[in-house]
Amino acid sequence: MKQIGILLMMLGVNTAIFAQQRTIHLWPAAVPGETAAKQAAKTTADGSNNVTRLTDVTDPILEVFPAPAGNSNGVGVIICPGGGYSILAINLEGYEVAAWLNKLGYTAFVLQYRVPKKEAGALQDAQRAIRLVRSRAAEWNLQPEKVGIMGFSAGGSLTARAATLYNVNTYTPVDKADSLPARPAFGALIYPAYLDKGENRTLTPELKVNSATPPLFLFATADDPYGNSALVMAGALRDAKVPVELHFYANGGHGYGLRNGNTAGEAWPALMEKWLKTAAK
Template sequence: MKQLCTILMMLGLNVVVNAQKKTTIHLWPDTVPDESAAKHAAVVTPDTSNNIVRLTDVTDPILEVFPASSKNRNGKAVVICPGGGYAILAINHEGYEVAEWLNKLGYTAFVLQYRVPKKESGALQDAQRAMRIVRSRAAEWKLDPDKIGMLGFSAGGSLTARASTRYNEPTYTPVDKADSASAKPNFSVLIYPAYLDKGPGNSLTPELLVDAQTPPAFLFATADDPYANSALVMAAALRNAKVNVEQHLYPKGGHGYGLRTNNAAGATWPLLLEKWLVSIGY
């Protein structure tokens, strides 16, 4: 954590103070399921291009808690899944910066460091466990346990979609009382999601079990994003299942812009998402 905060400070990012004060929750108190490597802090890669801090080699998954201020707290929460191709986590760009924005709207934010690299099964276990921990401890953060959503970018969008459609699947042996809570997000937000079109002919990825019980979803992508088809096929599946879904396909912006306003797409989706959350009561 000390190394991470130092890098954030070197990059001049204003989330450093929050990053230093936040609470850290280790998802797995003892053995991490299906993990052979020893627990240790995530490794910060030397690549800080575009002012992005990239983490890898996550063997001890954690939730970093960013409580909303008592002045504007709305009793709702969002678990944030940064992207990075299931290889790294763009932890500040698609994690801390988003948490800071959500805090301003009154949401308590939880940034998830899920297992990477290339540990997709472990990542789903981490996402399910994270949702259960947040829901089981909702009173601690003055949250409504029925108003906890998940937001993901790129591979984090893939993970969010998987968590939102496979929440009833037992992927690990229960650890404690927290695992009696539901792993189902109350809503999902997929921002330039990837890997959702791995079915035949670029159709919906077979593991995504979309049905009428899938939570409401907001999707945003751009037409010039090479992964844009993921959002299109997921939105179509949700619509066909009669799920509350809102999709936006912006003309330009590419991929990986987060909410940084030097990209028009990055400046647009937060405004649209805020309106959608109000419209569905979250």
């Protein structure tokens, strides 16, 4: 916790906001499908590009960043950091994004979902997170029906799965929160990956897009090796007549978060901010 506070101060994040941050463990008892003992996530030795990378998540948590008092719009956003389903780029695609959302009046929830290579567990964690936030919405002055989700890279994949597989029962209910819907109100996929695993790089068969899929915002670039994911997902959403907004820039690569110095990283936040004003109404 102390390390996170120091990091946020270095990034110029309001430490008063951080002081209000709290941690919620998703699973009060056993974690479904998990064989390893519950423990705090481990930080990898790789800290390149000023990115803190977590792995060995066996006790999934939500880190809550409430919107500043007097500036809350009643909307919650769950953030899924990326990392190839192997690690979580927790500051680049988690805490820094939470700070940005707070400034806009959104209450943010950074999800530490299970890694490495636990895609089924990650979806269970995402569904549980949406339900838990809804069940406790009054604590943060949120409207339960206005809980969305966003993700980066593999977190974008997880967001797409949560947005299309919300009717799939992936775990046995553990409390009253699990009686609530797992369908997010909206979703945002920033340089998403793994959405084009179908034949000839078409939509991943697991993703069940239909007219009930929530509205989605997609941002990617042509020079991103995973850029086709955003294109095929946008096409599927359009075919299903789901409200979708796609921005596809020429340059930017992959894994830039919202940091300055990358044209794509500087562009998508303003575009998403405008989109959210309609999608999260």
